[in-house]
Each structure stands twice: as structure tokens, then as C-alpha cells.
Amino acid sequence: MRVSAQPLSALTTMRVGGPAEEILTAHTREELTEQAIALWGRGDDWLLLGGGSNTVIADEGYPGPVLLVRTTGVALVEDPELPAGAVRLRIEAGHDWDALVAECVERGWAGIEALSGIPGLVGAAPVQNIGAYGQELSEVLHSIEFLDAATFESRRMLASELELGYRDSVIKQGLEGVVLSIDVVLADAAVVASEAGPEPLSEPIRFAQLASALGVELGARVPLGTVRDTVLRLRAAKGMVLDESDYDTWSAGSFFTNPIVTERFARGLPENAPRFPVVDQEAAPAVTTFEELEAGQPLRLPAPARERRVKLSAAWLIEQSGVPKGYRLPGSGASVSTKHTLAITNRGAASAADVGELARFIVQRVQQEFGLVLVPEPNLYGIEV
Ligand SMILES: Cc1cc2nc3c(=O)[nH]c(=O)nc-3n(C[C@H](O)[C@H](O)[C@H](O)COP(=O)(O)OP(=O)(O)OC[C@H]3O[C@@H](n4cnc5c(N)ncnc54)[C@H](O)[C@@H]3O)c2cc1C
Known part of the structure; x- marks a missing residue:
């Protein structure tokens, strides 16, 4: 495999990630189209990268070409x-x-x-x-x-x-x-x-x-x-504006999405657990037109209303499961942001393995404490959480 000189850590805001097979750049819409079609034509996996602020790549790097969008x-x-x-x-x-x-x-x-x-x-x-x-x-x-x-x-x-x-x-x-x-x-x-x-x-x-x-x-x-x-x-x-001099912003933003759970599940959580209403959750009413009935089609019964759901605060769940702001596993280069529990950050020399280890630890803690599994928000390549 050919290997890019530039590691992908230089192209992601978490600043971790090894090399790619090749790094290509598209500056115009025509280049973007031509290069993407050529890469699909090769048949192997390849990765499209914008600002790399929602992407975390393994220390081994990406085993294929990476195309940078710069139009x-x-x-x-x-x-x-x-x-x-x-x-x-x-x-x-x-x-x-x-x-x-x-x-x-x-x-x-x-x-x-x-x-x-x-x-x-x-x-x-x-x-x-x-x-x-x-x-x-x-x-x-x-x-x-x-x-x-x-x-x-x-x-x-x-x-x-x-x-x-x-x-x-x-x-x-x-x-x-x-x-x-x-x-x-x-x-x-x-x-x-x-x-x-x-x-x-x-x-x-x-x-x-x-x-x-x-x-x-x-x-x-x-x-x-x-x-x-x-x-x-x-x-x-909250460390949510990129700032080279602030390690709290060497991150992928929120590392986990806020879980959406049924109201029944949420009732089992401590009363002070923040919860927010989820919009658009009513089941669509069933409609059977007269024409359909005349044509002998069966009456469509209303779909059972989906159980009402609420959105929880992943940051609150993390903190309440015993992982405070600034939390760091022994010997790790990654830590929870000192400003916000939802961000996993690189303290200057973290590896992708450090980030993955901390993410798995957080998932495990929240699961043990509250019985739900947090889902990572960034796109992870070669990293299992
Ligand atoms: C400090 C910080 C704060 C953040 N705050 C927020 C926030 O408040 N709200 C929020 O929603 N997000 C937030 N994010 C996440 C991130 O900024 C957004 O998701 C942003 O849209 C990612 O853009 P990017 O170009 O960096 O994406 P990348 O990380 O480069 O790519 C993300 C995904 O999109 C794909 N992709 C990229 N470009 C294209 C394209 N042209 N066509 C098709 N697929 C493409 C990539 O392949 C990858 O799968 C934050 C991140 C950081 C680091």
C-alpha cells in the first residue's frame, strides 16, 4: 500500500489518525465529480473528508484513498x-x-x-x-x-x-x-x-x-x-469553538448523541434527569378513501400510536455515571473536556486508541448505571466503541 506523507491527524479536529493510502484534493466541482467517479470506478473503499470535525480515524490510518472537498x-x-x-x-x-x-x-x-x-x-x-x-x-x-x-x-x-x-x-x-x-x-x-x-x-x-x-x-x-x-x-x-491553543477544542464536538427513549423508560430514571420533548412523534392517521372502499379494498385501521418518546441529556447521564469533566484514564492522552462532559478531547498527544478506550469506558459506565447504550455521533473509522 502507498502511504500519504501527511497523517490524517493533521486533517481532523480530534487530531488523531494515521496515514491514508493516498490523499487527493478537489478544488472545483468538476474535479470533485471526476475524482469521485474515478475512485468509485476503482471499486475499493475511499473516504470523503471535509473539515474532519466529525470524523475520528484509527492510528493505523485509512486503508484507501481520501478525497478532500475544497470547493x-x-x-x-x-x-x-x-x-x-x-x-x-x-x-x-x-x-x-x-x-x-x-x-x-x-x-x-x-x-x-x-x-x-x-x-x-x-x-x-x-x-x-x-x-x-x-x-x-x-x-x-x-x-x-x-x-x-x-x-x-x-x-x-x-x-x-x-x-x-x-x-x-x-x-x-x-x-x-x-x-x-x-x-x-x-x-x-x-x-x-x-x-x-x-x-x-x-x-x-x-x-x-x-x-x-x-x-x-x-x-x-x-x-x-x-x-x-x-x-x-x-x-x-463549552470548548465548542475551535481554538488551537485550547485542548478542550481538540475534539469532534459532542462525542455521543442525546439518547431518545420511551417515556416509560425515562420514568425509571432519577427525577432530576433532564428530558426534552421529541417533536413529530404521532403516528400518521390511516386513511381509506371512498374510491378504495368501493373498489373492495380493506379498511386501513389507524396505526397504533408510537409510544411517546423523550430526548435525554447524554452529558448529564455521563456526569451522573461518575465520569466528571476533565476525567482521564490512567496513562491516557485523551480526556473528557474540562468544560463539557459530552466532548472527548485530545490533550496534545492522544492516540486514536486513547480516544476509543475512553469512549468505551464512558459507554460502559452509562450502561451500568442507567441501562442504556450511548451512540457515538462522529464517524469512526477503524475504531470500535
Ligand atoms: C468543537 C466542535 C463543535 C461541534 N459542534 C457541533 C454542533 O453544535 N452541532 C452539530 O451538529 N455538529 C457539531 N460538531 C460536529 C461537526 O462540526 C459537524 O458535524 C460538521 O458538519 C462536520 O463537517 P466536516 O466538514 O468537518 O465533516 P467531516 O468530519 O469531514 O465529515 C463528516 C462526514 O460527512 C461526510 N462528508 C463530508 N463531506 C461530504 C460531502 N460533500 N458529501 C457527502 N458526505 C460528506 C464524511 O465522509 C464523513 O462521513 C462539532 C464539532 C466540533 C469539533
């Missing part, structure tokens, strides 16, 4: 179906996500301001439907341009076809292909006069901690720039 650009899309006061943008997959947010806030376009400070590139954003502080990409995503590994053709997929859920999508579930660009629809924000001049307003604030930091009620609209600055401040205090 950039934002363009306005003319769309006669857009509602008044909305803009549609097309952003290339390799564009930096936070640079996009900053530009939109600057231009007075609302809808992604609470997603400020999330590391990584635009093409990966729909893969796990990024979300934070009360906003999710799914709320503004119009469509993606998707190069399908099954056909080698690119096609437009509407957001409704992507099965976007909490840190989830059809792509994360295994639909193989490359996101070439994404289209989002944002609001050309309402403007309010202030001492500093006219200020465009955010979408209504929906996250209690953000509302409290802003000193407003839930549902209030606040100048876009203030939301961005406040989110960045809140995130930095």
Missing part, C-alpha cells in the same frame, strides 16, 4: 417560487460553514445565526443535519446537488427526500454519494432601528439558554449580530 463559493439562486422576503443561496460543498453563517449575518439573512461557530464544511452539514441552540439545518435546507454513487450522475434532492432527523439523514444511514452543493432558503430579515443604525433581526429564539444569555423571552427576535456573538460566546465557554 468554495456562494451564489444567489433565482427562484420564482420563493415567498416574498426570502433568499435562496447555493453554496459549494467545500465552503467553510461558519464563514457562510458570518456572511449571512452580515448581509441580514436570518435562519442560521444560531448555527454560528459549528466547525466543518458545508457539504457535511446535511449529512448529520447539523443543529445547535434551537436551529437545525433542516429548517432552511431547500435541496442538495448529490452525485450518486449508484449511477455516477448528479441529481437535485429536495430536503424532504433526505429524511433529516436529529443528527441524521439518508446519507448518514448509508446512501452513498457526494454532496456537491446545498441550497438554503433564508429570510431577508426584518429590520429594526437602533442607536447603532438599522439592525436586521434574527428568527425567534427557541433555546432557553440562549434566550437567557440574551436577556429575552423565548420567541423574541434579536439583532442577528447579537445572536451570533452570544452563541459564539456560549460555545467558547
Whole structure:
């Protein structure tokens, strides 16, 4: 196997990972398409990498080629179906996500301001439907341009076809292909006069901690720039804004997703365990049309309502299972962030093995204490948790 000179640790925010067989870079959409098709043509596994902020790679490296997405650009899309006061943008997959947010806030376009400070590139954003502080990409995503590994053709997929859920999508579930660009629809924000001049307003604030930091009620609209600055401040205090000099940010962000469990299961947890409602959980009502009945088709009975579910706080479960902030296994180069129990961090010289060992320890502790198995959020290659 040929081996890249550059280890993958240099290309991921956890800063672990050995070499790849080969590292390729696509700077234009044409290069991205051609290189992806050529790699699929070879028939071996290969890895697409954006900013590497949701990817953890083993010390042995990746046993195939790695293709880096480095296409950039934002363009306005003319769309006669857009509602008044909305803009549609097309952003290339390799564009930096936070640079996009900053530009939109600057231009007075609302809808992604609470997603400020999330590391990584635009093409990966729909893969796990990024979300934070009360906003999710799914709320503004119009469509993606998707190069399908099954056909080698690119096609437009509407957001409704992507099965976007909490840190989830059809792509994360295994639909193989490359996101070439994404289209989002944002609001050309309402403007309010202030001492500093006219200020465009955010979408209504929906996250209690953000509302409290802003000193407003839930549902209030606040100048876009203030939301961005406040989110960045809140995130930095949790080690969730990349900072080379702060090991708490040498991570993949939240290492585990917040578990979604039935209300019945949650009743067995301590009363003070935080729980959040899960939206969209009603079973769809069954409908049989008169035409179908006349045609002799059987009556469709209503599907039994799914048991109601709630989302738990993985950070709380970890802490309550006896793993505090800053926790480190003896001799390990990895530790739980000193600012947030949900992040596993590299303290400067961690190996991927250290990260995996700590992740397994946390899963085991939470399972022993609460009887549920935490699921890692990042994409792990060659690492078993
Ligand atoms: C400090 C920190 C804070 C974070 N905070 C948040 C947060 O608040 N909310 C949140 O949702 N996430 C958060 N994350 C996770 C991460 O930033 C996001 O998931 C981000 O979208 C990943 O982008 P990336 O380009 O770095 O992805 P990568 O890690 O490069 O890739 C992630 C996955 O997507 C695939 N992929 C990448 N590009 C493409 C493409 N063009 N087409 C198809 N597949 C592709 C990769 O193969 C891989 O499987 C955080 C991470 C860190 C390090």
C-alpha cells in the first residue's frame, strides 16, 4: 500500500489518525465529480473528508484513498417560487460553514445565526443535519446537488427526500454519494432601528439558554449580530469553538448523541434527569378513501400510536455515571473536556486508541448505571466503541 506523507491527524479536529493510502484534493466541482467517479470506478473503499470535525480515524490510518472537498463559493439562486422576503443561496460543498453563517449575518439573512461557530464544511452539514441552540439545518435546507454513487450522475434532492432527523439523514444511514452543493432558503430579515443604525433581526429564539444569555423571552427576535456573538460566546465557554491553543477544542464536538427513549423508560430514571420533548412523534392517521372502499379494498385501521418518546441529556447521564469533566484514564492522552462532559478531547498527544478506550469506558459506565447504550455521533473509522 502507498502511504500519504501527511497523517490524517493533521486533517481532523480530534487530531488523531494515521496515514491514508493516498490523499487527493478537489478544488472545483468538476474535479470533485471526476475524482469521485474515478475512485468509485476503482471499486475499493475511499473516504470523503471535509473539515474532519466529525470524523475520528484509527492510528493505523485509512486503508484507501481520501478525497478532500475544497470547493468554495456562494451564489444567489433565482427562484420564482420563493415567498416574498426570502433568499435562496447555493453554496459549494467545500465552503467553510461558519464563514457562510458570518456572511449571512452580515448581509441580514436570518435562519442560521444560531448555527454560528459549528466547525466543518458545508457539504457535511446535511449529512448529520447539523443543529445547535434551537436551529437545525433542516429548517432552511431547500435541496442538495448529490452525485450518486449508484449511477455516477448528479441529481437535485429536495430536503424532504433526505429524511433529516436529529443528527441524521439518508446519507448518514448509508446512501452513498457526494454532496456537491446545498441550497438554503433564508429570510431577508426584518429590520429594526437602533442607536447603532438599522439592525436586521434574527428568527425567534427557541433555546432557553440562549434566550437567557440574551436577556429575552423565548420567541423574541434579536439583532442577528447579537445572536451570533452570544452563541459564539456560549460555545467558547463549552470548548465548542475551535481554538488551537485550547485542548478542550481538540475534539469532534459532542462525542455521543442525546439518547431518545420511551417515556416509560425515562420514568425509571432519577427525577432530576433532564428530558426534552421529541417533536413529530404521532403516528400518521390511516386513511381509506371512498374510491378504495368501493373498489373492495380493506379498511386501513389507524396505526397504533408510537409510544411517546423523550430526548435525554447524554452529558448529564455521563456526569451522573461518575465520569466528571476533565476525567482521564490512567496513562491516557485523551480526556473528557474540562468544560463539557459530552466532548472527548485530545490533550496534545492522544492516540486514536486513547480516544476509543475512553469512549468505551464512558459507554460502559452509562450502561451500568442507567441501562442504556450511548451512540457515538462522529464517524469512526477503524475504531470500535
Ligand atoms: C468543537 C466542535 C463543535 C461541534 N459542534 C457541533 C454542533 O453544535 N452541532 C452539530 O451538529 N455538529 C457539531 N460538531 C460536529 C461537526 O462540526 C459537524 O458535524 C460538521 O458538519 C462536520 O463537517 P466536516 O466538514 O468537518 O465533516 P467531516 O468530519 O469531514 O465529515 C463528516 C462526514 O460527512 C461526510 N462528508 C463530508 N463531506 C461530504 C460531502 N460533500 N458529501 C457527502 N458526505 C460528506 C464524511 O465522509 C464523513 O462521513 C462539532 C464539532 C466540533 C469539533
